[in-house]
Amino acid sequence: MTQPLPGDVPLSLYVHVPWCLRKCPYCDFNSHELKGALPEQAYVEALLADVEADAPRIAGRSVQSIFIGGGTPSLFSGRSIACLLEGVAARLPLAEDVEITLEANPGAVDAKHFAAYREAGVNRLSIGVQSFSGEKLQALGRVHDAEQARAAFRVAREAGYGNINLDLMYGLPEQSPQQALEDLRQALDLEPEHLSWYQLTIEPNTLFHHQPPTVPDDDRLMEMQEAGLALLAGQGYAQYEVSAHAREGFRCRHNLNYWRFGDYLAAGAGAHGKLTEKEGVRRYWRARQPNAYMNSAGRAVAGERLLAADDLRLEFMMNALRLNDGVPMALFAERTGLAEAALSEPLARARDQGLLDDEAGWLRPTLRGRHFLNDLLGVFLDG
Ligand SMILES: C[S@@+](CC[C@H](N)C(=O)[O-])C[C@H]1O[C@@H](n2cnc3c(N)ncnc32)[C@H](O)[C@@H]1O
Numbered sequence: 495m496t497q498p499l500p501g502d503v504p505l506s507l508y509v510h511v512p513w514c515l516r517k518c519p520y521c522d523f524n525s526h527e528l529k530g531a532l533p534e535q536a537y538v539e540a541l542l543a544d545v546e547a548d549a550p551r552i553a554g555r556s557v558q559s560i561f562i563g564g565g566t567p568s569l570f571s572g573r574s575i576a577c578l579l580e581g582v583a584a585r586l587p588l589a590e591d592v593e594i595t596l597e598a599n600p601g602a603v604d605a606k607h608f609a610a611y612r613e614a615g616v617n618r619l620s621i622g623v624q625s626f627s628g629e630k631l632q633a634l635g636r637v638h639d640a641e642q643a644r645a646a647f648r649v650a651r652e653a654g655y656g657n658i659n660l661d662l663m664y665g666l667p668e669q670s671p672q673q674a675l676e677d678l679r680q681a682l683d684l685e686p687e688h689l690s691w692y693q694l695t696i697e698p699n700t701l702f703h704h705q706p707p708t709v710p711d712d713d714r715l716m717e718m719q720e721a722g723l724a725l726l727a728g729q730g731y732a733q734y735e736v737s738a739h740a741r742e743g744f745r746c747r748h749n750l751n752y753w754r755f756g757d758y759l760a761a762g763a764g765a766h767g768k769l770t771e772k773e774g775v776r777r778y779w780r781a782r783q784p785n786a787y788m789n790s791a792g793r794a795v796a797g798e799r800l801l802a803a804d805d806l807r808l809e810f811m812m813n814a815l816r817l818n819d820g821v822p823m824a825l826f827a828e829r830t831g832l833a834e835a836a837l838s839e840p841l842a843r844a845r846d847q848g849l850l851d852d853e854a855g856w857l858r859p860t861l862r863g864r865h866f867l868n869d870l871l872g873v874f875l876d877g
């Protein structure tokens with residue numbers, strides 16, 4: 495470290511729920527098909543044990559966002575989510591305007607649950623739609639159809655949510671650019687505040703990796719991206735990150751904190767956290783398997799490490815350069831404790847290659863840098 499790290503880095507809390515009704519063939523998240531009854535109460539107790547164990551590490555800093563992700567958190571009852579959020583509020587200071595997101599699968603939606611989550615403090619819902627085509631939803635092994643996705647959105651609005659994200663994917667098996675755009679149009683018809691539009695990636699350790707479907711070639715993907723981004727922008731959804739698009743005032747505060755290399759506590763099976771401490775930036779993680787996790791919750795983390803200078807530099811860039819606006823240059827030293835001089839050589843190279851904007855005082859990818867993000871990051875890896 496070349497300078498002391500500040501003690502007031504923005505802080506979030508990530509809570510992981512590791513169960514789903516069925517495992518989707520493309521998904522490499524830590525999610526497991528639910529077999530038998532959901533151990534809601536025991537799991538909430540384990541989550542709160544994690545939060546309690548972490549509380550002394552944050553020395554009065556307040557939590558500005560909570561993300562209850564999965565897996566499928568909407569499998570949980572309103573009562574369990576209320577118990578979780580009350581327990582968190584009793585153990586951690588929460589910002590007055592804390593953003594609290596919960597991920598929902600349209601195949602696991604209950605109107606009473608949605609209303610109760612809101613009463614419990616959830617003020618943002620993220621619904622995993624993926625596609626509005628019955629054929630594509632089947633190819634993706636989803637447990638719901640398009641009508642259930644639309645119904646989930648209606649139920650969320652009726653329950654009073656004014657901040658809803660829809661997850662959609664493109665580049666699906668045998669998908670044409672027209673079909674990808676039709677999915678986007680149907681999502682836009684619902685008028686969500688936020689849209690996450692992910693390109694399907696074939697991840698190792700998934701069924702799709704072992705039995706690859708035929709996905710669109712690069713030309714078709716490019717066609718989808720260009721037309722999709724134009725459609726989104728035309729409807730008032732500004733792209734602010736590789737996959738994130740939002741109406742004015744509805745950027746996801748929780749994810750922005752990751753991309754700006756903020757801190758986050760981790761609760762739940764396989765959850766990863768990051769904390770800025772006197773000794774440096776520490777990452778830590780919890781046991782992945784739900785049962786092993788429940789047996790160990792709150793007592794110890796499964797692993798942790800202080801980031802070395804090279805890791806810090808690369809990880810900062812891997813996050814910050816996903817943002818269309820980038821970040822102020824000064825944030826690099828503030829979040830990593832490294833001198834800006836550590837960047838001067840790779841910055842010059844990235845600018846020479848047209849991958850990075852040359853405005854002084856900012857780290858911002860050019861359009862070319864956004865298209866070739868791996869090349870841009872490679873510059874910081876070599877340097
Ligand atoms: C962890 S999932 C949680 C949402 C919820 N479980 C659901 O699927 O309805 C978050 C989002 O990541 C995206 N996703 C998951 N696997 C992906 C992959 N292989 N490629 C691209 N996006 C993916 C999906 O859009 C999904 O909604």
Ligand code: SF4
Binds near residue numbers: 514518564565566622
């Ligand atoms: S429902 Fe979501 S988290 Fe669960 S397996 Fe499917 S994509 Fe993954």
